[in-house]
Amino acid sequence: MTVTQDLAVRSARTGQGPDHQASLIVQGSDATGIVAAVAAALGRHGANIVALDQHSDNPSSGGDFFQRTVFSLPSLQAALPALHSELDEKLVKEFGLTYTLRDLSVPKRVAVFASKSDHCLLDLLWRHRQGQLPVSIAMVISNHPDVAEEVRSFGIPFFHVPSMGPDKSQAEAEHLRLLKDNVDFVVLARYMQILSGDFIRDAGVPIINIHHSFLPAFIGAGPYAKAKERGVKLVGATAHYVTEDLDEGPIIEQDVVRVTHADTAADLARRGADVERAVLSRAVLWHAEDRVVRHGNHTIVFA
Incomplete structure (x- = not known):
């Protein structure tokens, strides 16, 4: 067994993340409607938001925006491609934001x-x-x-x-x-x-x-x-x-x-x-x- 194969086996054996949960990290220039857009996109795919935190470093005049959302979604892996596509459209194209989306069941x-x-x-x-x-x-x-x-x-x-x-x-x-x-x-x-x-x-x-x-x-x-x-x-x-x-x-x-x-x-x-x-x-x-x-x-x- 190679080092890579051994580590892959170990990773699968020691996974500790919560099933069907994912994290969504969003950042970029602050603007009205970002939180609503995130919630709407997740809602359209049947996701349930279980934790949300956000920060804007200059809320009075539109500074930088940061948000961490954890959501649960049955059949998460199957839903991720379509969810990525919608987030690309709503967050990247409309708001100019960047984001990362990760399955928390994979440590x-x-x-x-x-x-x-x-x-x-x-x-x-x-x-x-x-x-x-x-x-x-x-x-x-x-x-x-x-x-x-x-x-x-x-x-x-x-x-x-x-x-x-x-x-x-x-x-x-x-x-x-x-x-x-x-x-x-x-x-x-x-x-x-x-x-x-x-x-x-x-x-x-x-x-x-x-x-x-x-x-x-x-x-x-x-x-x-x-x-x-x-x-x-x-x-x-x-x-x-x-x-x-x-x-x-x-x-x-x-x-x-x-x-x-x-x-x-x-x-x-x-x-x-x-x-x-x-x-x-x-x-x-x-x-x-x-x-x-x-x-x-x-x-x-x-x-």
């Missing part, structure tokens, strides 16, 4: 990249096993073999791809080979390597990263020790989409926890790890459920 496939630090990785694997993340984890890729056995204990394929020295081209070529046609997004679960611009472009899927919220104040190694020296009163984490500008991509989620002078650097690192796990899992969940809409260098999150 998004994700590859998780990790290094030696395993707290975020194992948290995602545990939440997935508990049914808390509606994704199919296609593989874990690491530049170290340390977490191989723990990953495989979850029944997830593990690939060790060393990445040493300044030239990462060979490792990234192997990454791209593994990812090709097998994943819908990538999560960097404390993956301690910088991705090249070529890799980000060639991967062709969204990439989510997690890092401590000290950046750019405490860059480099030992950020919690540096933070302890400065007497910080908050530690936290930020989950964001990866762009070619290091750690400057659109932010999905952030959180913080208070600390005191009595906390050691090890205490800060432990409490920071707790926040990192929670923030990353929420970002992955929201992305998997089509709750995050990218707009320039920021996001609209229908959480």
Whole structure:
């Protein structure tokens, strides 16, 4: 069995999405009648709207419009072609909007990249096993073999791809080979390597990263020790989409926890790890459920 065939079997076996439900994400210039047009189009096909949220960034003078709709529809797969055709006519041609329409019963496939630090990785694997993340984890890729056995204990394929020295081209070529046609997004679960611009472009899927919220104040190694020296009163984490500008991509989620002078650097690192796990899992969940809409260098999150 090839890697692609194996992952297809795994995806079918681990589907967790709701039957007969789909998400519709609409965005573009705001205008009168968009919400009514969406509702009417869905109604004509017998769809029942079960959740709807919208946002306009300048409602008084026609800014940008964003809407997430979840609807149920019996025989969804059979109805999708006709529904696409009507949405093309009503939303694209009449309003100049863009949209995505996705069957929620088909979970998004994700590859998780990790290094030696395993707290975020194992948290995602545990939440997935508990049914808390509606994704199919296609593989874990690491530049170290340390977490191989723990990953495989979850029944997830593990690939060790060393990445040493300044030239990462060979490792990234192997990454791209593994990812090709097998994943819908990538999560960097404390993956301690910088991705090249070529890799980000060639991967062709969204990439989510997690890092401590000290950046750019405490860059480099030992950020919690540096933070302890400065007497910080908050530690936290930020989950964001990866762009070619290091750690400057659109932010999905952030959180913080208070600390005191009595906390050691090890205490800060432990409490920071707790926040990192929670923030990353929420970002992955929201992305998997089509709750995050990218707009320039920021996001609209229908959480």
